[in-house]
Amino acid sequence: MNKKNPASTYDIISINEDDERHTLSIIVDDEPGVLARVIGLFAARGFNIDSLTVSETESKQQLSRITLVTSGSPSVIEKIKVQVDRLVSVHRVADLTADYGQYGALERELALIKVKGTGNKRLEALRLAEAFDAQTVDASLDSFVFQITGRTREIDRFINLMASVGLTEVSRTGVAALKRGAGST
Amino acid sequence: MGKKITGAEMVIQTLHDQGVESVFGYPGGAVLPIYDAIFQQENVKHILVRHEQGASHAAEGYARSTGNVGVLIVTSGPGATNAVTGLTDALLDSIPIVCISGQVPTHLIGTDAFQEADTVGITRACTKHNWLVKDIKDLPRIMHEAFYIARSGRPGPVLVDIPKDIQFAEGEYENLSKTTHKTYTPPSTIDSKAVSAVVDLMQRAKRPIIYSGGGIINSGPKASKLLQKFVQKTNMPITSTLMGLGAYPGSGDNWLGMLGMHGTYEANMAMHDCDLMLCIGARFDDRITGKIDEFSPKSKKIHVDIDATSINKNVEVDLSIIADCGKFLNEVLKIMENRNNKFQSYDLWWKQIDSWKKVNCLQYKANSDVIMPQYAIQRLYELTKNKDTYITTEVGQHQMWAAQFYKFDKPNRWLTSGGLGTMGYGFPAANGVQVAKPDALVIDIAGDASILMNIQELSTAVQYQLNTKIFILNNSYMGMVRQWQQLLHGNRISESYSDSLPDFVKLAEAYGATGIRAKKPAELDDAILEMIDTPGPVIFDCVVANLENCFPMIPSGKAHNDMLLGENVSDEEVANAIDDDGKIMV
Ligand SMILES: Cc1ncc(C[n+]2csc(CCOP(=O)(O)OP(=O)(O)O)c2C)c(N)n1
Ligand SMILES: [Mg+2]
Numbered sequence: 168m169n170k171k172n173p174a175s176t177y178d179i180i181s182i183n184e185d186d187e188r189h190t191l192s193i194i195v196d197d198e199p200g201v202l203a204r205v206i207g208l209f210a211a212r213g214f215n216i217d218s219l220t221v222s223e224t225e226s227k228q229q230l231s232r233i234t235l236v237t238s239g240s241p242s243v244i245e246k247i248k249v250q251v252d253r254l255v256s257v258h259r260v261a262d263l264t265a266d267y268g269q270y271g272a273l274e275r276e277l278a279l280i281k282v283k284g285t286g287n288k289r290l291e292a293l294r295l296a297e298a299f300d301a302q303t304v305d306a307s308l309d310s311f312v313f314q315i316t317g318r319t320r321e322i323d324r325f326i327n328l329m330a331s332v333g334l335t336e337v338s339r340t341g342v343a344a345l346k347r348g349a350g351s352t
Numbered sequence: 353m354g355k356k357i358t359g360a361e362m363v364i365q366t367l368h369d370q371g372v373e374s375v376f377g378y379p380g381g382a383v384l385p386i387y388d389a390i391f392q393q394e395n396v397k398h399i400l401v402r403h404e405q406g407a408s409h410a411a412e413g414y415a416r417s418t419g420n421v422g423v424l425i426v427t428s429g430p431g432a433t434n435a436v437t438g439l440t441d442a443l444l445d446s447i448p449i450v451c452i453s454g455q456v457p458t459h460l461i462g463t464d465a466f467q468e469a470d471t472v473g474i475t476r477a478c479t480k481h482n483w484l485v486k487d488i489k490d491l492p493r494i495m496h497e498a499f500y501i502a503r504s505g506r507p508g509p510v511l512v513d514i515p516k517d518i519q520f521a522e523g524e525y526e527n528l529s530k531t532t533h534k535t536y537t538p539p540s541t542i543d544s545k546a547v548s549a550v551v552d553l554m555q556r557a558k559r560p561i562i563y564s565g566g567g568i569i570n571s572g573p574k575a576s577k578l579l580q581k582f583v584q585k586t587n588m589p590i591t592s593t594l595m596g597l598g599a600y601p602g603s604g605d606n607w608l609g610m611l612g613m614h615g616t617y618e619a620n621m622a623m624h625d626c627d628l629m630l631c632i633g634a635r636f637d638d639r640i641t642g643k644i645d646e647f648s649p650k651s652k653k654i655h656v657d658i659d660a661t662s663i664n665k666n667v668e669v670d671l672s673i674i675a676d677c678g679k680f681l682n683e684v685l686k687i688m689e690n691r692n693n694k695f696q697s698y699d700l701w702w703k704q705i706d707s708w709k710k711v712n713c714l715q716y717k718a719n720s721d722v723i724m725p726q727y728a729i730q731r732l733y734e735l736t737k738n739k740d741t742y743i744t745t746e747v748g749q750h751q752m753w754a755a756q757f758y759k760f761d762k763p764n765r766w767l768t769s770g771g772l773g774t775m776g777y778g779f780p781a782a783n784g785v786q787v788a789k790p791d792a793l794v795i796d797i798a799g800d801a802s803i804l805m806n807i808q809e810l811s812t813a814v815q816y817q818l819n820t821k822i823f824i825l826n827n828s829y830m831g832m833v834r835q836w837q838q839l840l841h842g843n844r845i846s847e848s849y850s851d852s853l854p855d856f857v858k859l860a861e862a863y864g865a866t867g868i869r870a871k872k873p874a875e876l877d878d879a880i881l882e883m884i885d886t887p888g889p890v891i892f893d894c895v896v897a898n899l900e901n902c903f904p905m906i907p908s909g910k911a912h913n914d915m916l917l918g919e920n921v922s923d924e925e926v927a928n929a930i931d932d933d934g935k936i937m938v
Binding site: 199204211245249252253256258 | 472501
């Protein structure tokens with residue numbers, strides 16, 4: 168039964184499991200230092216943070232929602248959830264990974280992407296932006312800034328393509344996620 | 353709602369409303385208003401320590417021996433940073449303490465003011481929760497929440513950082529000692545179906561073992577009683593972690609001794625060969641499991657713990673129950689009573705265990721010229737076992753010998769730094785116990801190196817006429833370090849010789865305490881009796897064999913059934929016991 172654990176007293180990463188990406192929605196008390204508690208836990212226990220967004224959600228109840236994308240083996244993901252849930256300021260943790268659970272969840276992200284170039288490259292950049300439904304939010308004679316919203320995967324694809332047509336800078340919001348249907352997290 | 357009082361008065365009022373009789377602390381600029389409030393009341397007694405680390409361990413000792421929350425008060429900056437070791441210690445051993453720290457006034461926070469430290473930042477990682485109070489309106493709630501969180505669920509240390517202006521500010525105080533917390537809700541129910549499944553597994557098992565831990569002690573004395581009943585009803589063998597000693601009596605019939613790195617041969621072999629492991633209130637720590645992929649390979653494992661994060665953390669288990677240990681034991685006994693089916697008598701298993709016991713793993717070479725450290729503990733046990741005795745320890749070989757040779761028949765009588773392994777814990781902790789239990793016999797079993805880490809607390813003991821006894825197993829070495837250097841590093845005794853030790857008898861006298869020394873086995877008993885009879889604090893300098901090693905031992909990186917036994921082990925075997933992979937481990 169301990170096959171998953173390699174031969175070391177301390178190093179107990181489960182080697183047979185593949186890493187998965189999970190989007191966690193963490194509802195916390197909106198109080199000073201609460202973000203430091205959550206990310207401090209990730210740092211102290213060696214968990215990954217792939218992306219992070221925080222904002223007040225239900226201001227009446229003074230709650231904030233931290234949406235955090237992490238990766239790890241299924242057992243590590245389980246550990247992350249119980250560890251985060253144990254924090255005193257945390258109300259609840261929900262797994263809002265798009266293809267997790269009964270109904271799945273909605274995950275969206277926004278990115279601003281700057282490309283520089285003239286001539287054909289510039290035209291190609293515009294054509295690609297159109298194909299991806301990205302908006303042009305800024306333009307100069309030799310640059311564009313596009314805005315794209317969508318799932319992380321799509322944005323990754325768009326950015327990869329932009330690399331060959333003069334990509335210079337990217338700024339992403341990180342993932343926002345909500346449960347589908349009438350129920351709330 | 354009553355009249356308005358100051359923040360400082362609210363602090364003291366909260367302590368009183370929470371039933372705190374004594375607190376440990378050290379004054380300074382940022383807590384002067386609190387000290388002024390202390391001065392003007394008589395409900396809460398303040399014990400002046402000589403170093404804030406001493407206050408933190410004293411609060412732990414107070415908490416562990418009484419089951420109540422321990423409290424310390426420290427000033428900002430260095431006062432708070434000095435308390436960090438004790439907070440971390442309490443976090444790892446799940447001890448409920450509340451640390452109240454002063455902070456520079458609110459308007460100076462963030463300006464690098466005199467004695468300003470980011471105390472909530474520094475202690476975030478070593479407390480269960482902490483607060484910086486920014487508004488006097490929040491103070492009563494936060495103070496009472498602090499107590500609630502420290503003692504509920506898996507207990508632990510909390511810290512309330514109070515800026516000086518908040519201590520001066522006035523506000524309305526309300527006794528909120530009955531309130532809970534809006535987000536923190538520790539498990540209060542138990543899954544009866546899962547407990548039923550435990551009984552099913554027990555009925556099928558042929559070689560079961562109970563592996564219990566500090567969670568039973570934390571659950572309260574009733575849990576220990578239930579554990580004893582459970583063991584008696586099932587006739588299962590029981591072992592425990594360092595932190596769990598005393599929950600089941602050390603003189604009990606089914607007791608196998610402690611398990612783990614310096615546990616007994618029979619306990620570790622039984623853990624390795626069992627077919628059902630029932631872990632109650634322990635956490636599969638690396639000192640316990642040894643080499644994790646060879647840990648108890650043939651068993652079904654059940655884990656009962658109040659903290660969900662402990663489940664499947666180090667070892668994957670077959671069945672888990674997230675609940676208070678006492679609640680679990682109560683439930684499992686109820687279910688057993690309702691079932692008519694007989695339990696196995698485990699005769700074959702006990703036969704096997706008895707054969708392991710015959711190895712006599714705690715045997716050591718007796719000596720009539722030199723006091724063997726094990727012998728010293730055995731004598732200390734014999735001469736104190738019928739008294740109202742509490743034992744604390746420092747960290748090292750003496751700690752392990754105390755755990756092996758002192759038998760604890762009751763919970764809350766054994767206080768040691770298990771998770772953090774803090775040298776310097778034992779003496780202030782003993783003072784904390786003595787404050788809570790003035791008539792008890794409280795003994796810190798110490799090492800010559802460890803005792804120097806908080807020796808200044810002797811002043812505290814003298815001031816308050818505490819009867820705390822320090823029993824030093826003086827081997828002139830950091831013995832445990834020397835043992836590892838022998839095992840791992842070619843016996844190169846690097847910096848672990850206790851050079852220039854003070855004369856402990858004179859040291860005691862310099863503080864106004866009593867010093868006693870024993871050098872020969874023949875004089876040991878009389879000297880111990882003299883120590884017991886001497887009022888006030890005593891340092892007992894027990895001069896023991898220098899180079900004795902602590903066995904049995906599971907060398908790091910080895911499995912439970914790969915123990916080094918003491919009796920016939922050659923120096924060469926000791927030197928080669930740990931291979932290169934094992935060497936990287938602590
Ligand atoms: C604060 C602290 N520093 C260092 C250590 C590492 N350490 C563990 S045991 C030990 C030696 C203890 O020596 P002593 O108190 O004489 O006890 P002995 O092992 O000789 O019984 C040391 C240095 C520790 N546990 N705690
Ligand atoms: Mg020593």
